[in-house]
Amino acid sequence: MMDIYVYDGFELVDVVDIWASLRWRRMYRGAGEFELHVADTLEHINLFTPGRHINRPDRKETGLIETISLSRGDMTVKGRFLSAWLYDGIIEKTYSANEEMADSIRAWVQTYIIPEHTGLILGDTVSGTPKQRFQTSYKNIGENIEKFARAAEIGFYIEKDFANKRYLFHLYRGKDRSAIQSENNRVFFSNEYANLEDPRYSYDIQDYRNYAVVLGEGEGEARERVIVDRRKSGETKRALYVNAASSKLEDGMTLAEYRQTLTDLGNVKLNEKAVEETFEGEAAEVPDFIYMEDYDIGDIVTVEYEPWEKGMFQQVTEVEEVYEGASASVTPTFGDPSPEKLDLEDLI
Numbered sequence: 001m002m003d004i005y006v007y008d009g010f011e012l013v014d015v016v017d018i019w020a021s022l023r024w025r026r027m028y029r030g031a032g033e034f035e036l037h038v039a040d041t042l043e044h045i046n047l048f049t050p051g052r053h054i055n056r057p058d059r060k061e062t063g064l065i066e067t068i069s070l071s072r073g074d075m076t077v078k079g080r081f082l083s084a085w086l087y088d089g090i091i092e093k094t095y096s097a098n099e100e101m102a103d104s105i106r107a108w109v110q111t112y113i114i115p116e117h118t119g120l121i122l123g124d125t126v127s128g129t130p131k132q133r134f135q136t137s138y139k140n141i142g143e144n145i146e147k148f149a150r151a152a153e154i155g156f157y158i159e160k161d162f163a164n165k166r167y168l169f170h171l172y173r174g175k176d177r178s179a180i181q182s183e184n185n186r187v188f189f190s191n192e193y194a195n196l197e198d199p200r201y202s203y204d205i206q207d208y209r210n211y212a213v214v215l216g217e218g219e220g221e222a223r224e225r226v227i228v229d230r231r232k233s234g235e236t237k238r239a240l241y242v243n244a245a246s247s248k249l250e251d252g253m254t255l256a257e258y259r260q261t262l263t264d265l266g267n268v269k270l271n272e273k274a275v276e277e278t279f280e281g282e283a284a285e286v287p288d289f290i291y292m293e294d295y296d297i298g299d300i301v302t303v304e305y306e307p308w309e310k311g312m313f314q315q316v317t318e319v320e321e322v323y324e325g326a327s328a329s330v331t332p333t334f335g336d337p338s339p340e341k342l343d344l345e346d347l348i
Helices: 042-047 082-088 101-116 141-152 255-272
Strands: 004-008 011-016 021-027 033-038 053-055 062-071 074-081 095-100 120-122 131-136 155-161 166-172 188-190 196-204 211-215 225-229 239-243 276-283 300-305 310-324 327-334
Touching: 011 042, 062 082, 062 155, 074 082, 082 101, 082 141, 082 155, 095 101, 101 120, 101 131, 101 141, 101 166, 131 141, 131 255, 141 155, 196 300, 211 255, 225 255, 239 255, 276 300, 276 310
Parallel strands: 120 166, 188 300, 211 239
Antiparallel strands: 004 011, 004 053, 021 033, 021 310, 033 074, 053 062, 062 074, 095 131, 155 166, 196 276, 211 225, 276 327, 300 310, 310 327
């Protein structure tokens, strides 16, 4: 049975080596969560107080104790990981930008989250995320970060740096372990390896659009109008009207820049109307592919089911670990329920 370390900030309060069960749910994009069950002793009641942290020596996440509940013989300790801090802030002023999504995320953390948490600083980042022109205000920062992280296919977490007594907000990318690359070891989840459970595949073109007519400010025939044509050779036009009247030609913006803003919005709307192909499922642990040795959260793996002759490259977006008595289970989840649709109107 692993040791559970309880901290008050960076001060170690106690180490718990006897407990009933532990659920440790890691998320590539999101706060993640844990649930610990221990005996309802007075010692535990005084130890596991909301606001304190729990740590494991074998995981990078730090649990923030948020909820305790007591019943005869049992104490339940629950909370999220430190990324929960991101969901305590809102964007209090209008934020307008035309920049990489990673830069927007870091700017929100720097401006609104770091001042509220002593010792929190910006850590690792990533480059090459999509560039987006947008405006947002009075939105939850954690929720905005999730939207951008999904659209940019990156992950985030807050690390507790014990050596330097500080916290670091990291952006990162998982490794590509799919079948079409050779840089990293390839990982497969399939019926052939007997490690794919409850496969679910869908392909949907009902809402698919490939041509957008975007109308900006102005009246009647004088309205600014751009066309975004993404038809493939020989493909039938499937048109979409985008009302961008709320997007204005701002002071200092050239007409070309404004038309590019309308074009960007048209592309965003067409992305929302893309063909939806998803392959979801859960995985079982097998000797061929060991969790945290051969693959980890955020990695891209090959998921395939031969009876359907279907397969996709999917990201490991969650991993739920459950420990109870002498048993332990690890359940990865592939992909999101549907592709992220970054609706800029949700941000405004």
